[in-house]
Amino acid sequence: MTPHATVLLHPDFRTGAIDRRLFGSFVEHLGRAVYTGIYEPEHATADEHGFRRDVADLTHELGVTMVRYPGGNFVSNYVWEDGVGPVEDRKPFIDLAWRTVEPNLVGTDEFLQWAEREGIEPMMAVNLGTRGVAAAAALVEYCNGVAGSRWADLRIANGREEPYGVTLWCLGNEMDGPWQIGHKDAHEYGKLAAEAGKAMKLVDPSIELVVCGSSSMQMETFGEWEQTVLSYTYDLVDHISMHAYYEELDGDRASFLGSATGMDRFIRRVVASADAVGARKRSDKRITISFDEWNVWYLESRFPGETNLPLQHQPARIIEDVYSGLDAVVVGDLLVTLLNHADRVPVACLAQLVNVIAPIMTEPGGEAWKQPTFHPFAATARLAQGDALDVRVQAPTLTTRRHGDVPTVTAAVTWAGEPDAGELGVFLVNRTAEPVEVELRHPGVALTLGGGVQVTADHEPAVHGPAHAAKVEAEHVTTLDAAPVTATTTGTTTVRLAPESWTALAGTATLA
Numbered sequence: 001m002t003p004h005a006t007v008l009l010h011p012d013f014r015t016g017a018i019d020r021r022l023f024g025s026f027v028e029h030l031g032r033a034v035y036t037g038i039y040e041p042e043h044a045t046a047d048e049h050g051f052r053r054d055v056a057d058l059t060h061e062l063g064v065t066m067v068r069y070p071g072g073n074f075v076s077n078y079v080w081e082d083g084v085g086p087v088e089d090r091k092p093f094i095d096l097a098w099r100t101v102e103p104n105l106v107g108t109d110e111f112l113q114w115a116e117r118e119g120i121e122p123m124m125a126v127n128l129g130t131r132g133v134a135a136a137a138a139l140v141e142y143c144n145g146v147a148g149s150r151w152a153d154l155r156i157a158n159g160r161e162e163p164y165g166v167t168l169w170c171l172g173n174e175m176d177g178p179w180q181i182g183h184k185d186a187h188e189y190g191k192l193a194a195e196a197g198k199a200m201k202l203v204d205p206s207i208e209l210v211v212c213g214s215s216s217m218q219m220e221t222f223g224e225w226e227q228t229v230l231s232y233t234y235d236l237v238d239h240i241s242m243h244a245y246y247e248e249l250d251g252d253r254a255s256f257l258g259s260a261t262g263m264d265r266f267i268r269r270v271v272a273s274a275d276a277v278g279a280r281k282r283s284d285k286r287i288t289i290s291f292d293e294w295n296v297w298y299l300e301s302r303f304p305g306e307t308n309l310p311l312q313h314q315p316a317r318i319i320e321d322v323y324s325g326l327d328a329v330v331v332g333d334l335l336v337t338l339l340n341h342a343d344r345v346p347v348a349c350l351a352q353l354v355n356v357i358a359p360i361m362t363e364p365g366g367e368a369w370k371q372p373t374f375h376p377f378a379a380t381a382r383l384a385q386g387d388a389l390d391v392r393v394q395a396p397t398l399t400t401r402r403h404g405d406v407p408t409v410t411a412a413v414t415w416a417g418e419p420d421a422g423e424l425g426v427f428l429v430n431r432t433a434e435p436v437e438v439e440l441r442h443p444g445v446a447l448t449l450g451g452g453v454q455v456t457a458d459h460e461p462a463v464h465g466p467a468h469a470a471k472v473e474a475e476h477v478t479t480l481d482a483a484p485v486t487a488t489t490t491g492t493t494t495v496r497l498a499p500e501s502w503t504a505l506a507g508t509a510t511l512a
């Protein structure tokens, strides 16, 4: 039988090393991400610091390497000094981004110590909405400074002697978005980011800076924004941010299943925009991408919009999207795109970690459980090791309303180990409603595929709660003891993919 698609791979053709920070996530002071999410002192599993053990354990199982904090839109009106020092002296404030009274029980020290205890790298954001250069530099000094200066000494007085050594810093959040508190145009933001970033690196030259790119590819200022902002900051920053959320709109399943091709085009366009600035500057420096918000989010179809939110005095159930098996297939496919851009995307954050558009859900005082989207992320974080290979996929395309022509099959392959003997991770997506045969072509390479994980899409609306999540898991997430291989010859291995599915397989390979 003629294969539906072919995937050509060879270890001599590599895209780049997979930075472990690709498996980051995000905890914002938003809804129940912090309070009754990672932190709930009254919970049965809470540790001595008030953080939920069950959530931390699921975070480890998810394979999250890094967590971005404290926002998001929240950071653009956050006064970090109000969140440090004795808890009893801290004052609540109205967070304007999500119209919620923030009690300031968890702040910089509590978050950074949680991340440290859990072995997770923190990624911090500074407020460039309502604040500026001085507050940003002070926060870097508070986190990373040694004894003998004002803000470092304040940290020490607050009980933390050792600097935290936070490496990754976001210069604000989505500053192009009209919804952002302290929204700016590209020139205003570019100049402020350049000055804030300069000051922050003068405090600690070892930090890496992320400048804000566009909030989405649909923003009117997209492209122009990237080039203007980088014209001010190119020599200073390390990364430019990308944010993208995908959803099924108007029952357009084909477009939704093609989301990862939309993400791929978005990445290529941001790379082109950044490289255009570099070319103009005759610079050999390459700006990389921090894809620090990505996920499925039913934003347009279900989210009421921040300005309509009633003022909340308790952690509220804001944007607690419930995910389906279909959403999980798309999340797996988005990870395929990220792997295929390993050379330009070293940092990414699944937005978010818990309760808010999240793979982990909790009930206050109750259980914590996995959403269907948990599974492709966990399997990819586990199996994608070493380098991403530069694979060549040939597959028929189909035309979608939102993304134009998209391939019916996508693939990523990773190779860890020696140049002539590697452990493989093979990630394959079938976007069609029929099973397909995919021929892996590996000339000169002896390849053995083992087991893995398969996720299939469903046709049912997702229902909130652990019982439905468990049902989706039972029916649509399968541990494969063996790869679904249907034929082999020297140099080819054919696998069969279920309809609308994401499959991850482990393998071993040696040069023949």
Ligand SMILES: O=[N+]([O-])c1ccc(O[C@@H]2O[C@@H](CO)[C@H](O)[C@H]2O)cc1
Residues within 6 Å of the ligand: 028, 030, 071, 072, 073, 074, 173, 174, 179, 215, 216, 293, 299, 351, 352
């Ligand atoms: O497209 N939009 O309308 C849109 C609106 C808000 C928005 O916010 C971003 O997503 C929020 C949730 O992760 C983060 O706090 C923020 O950075 C991201 C996109």
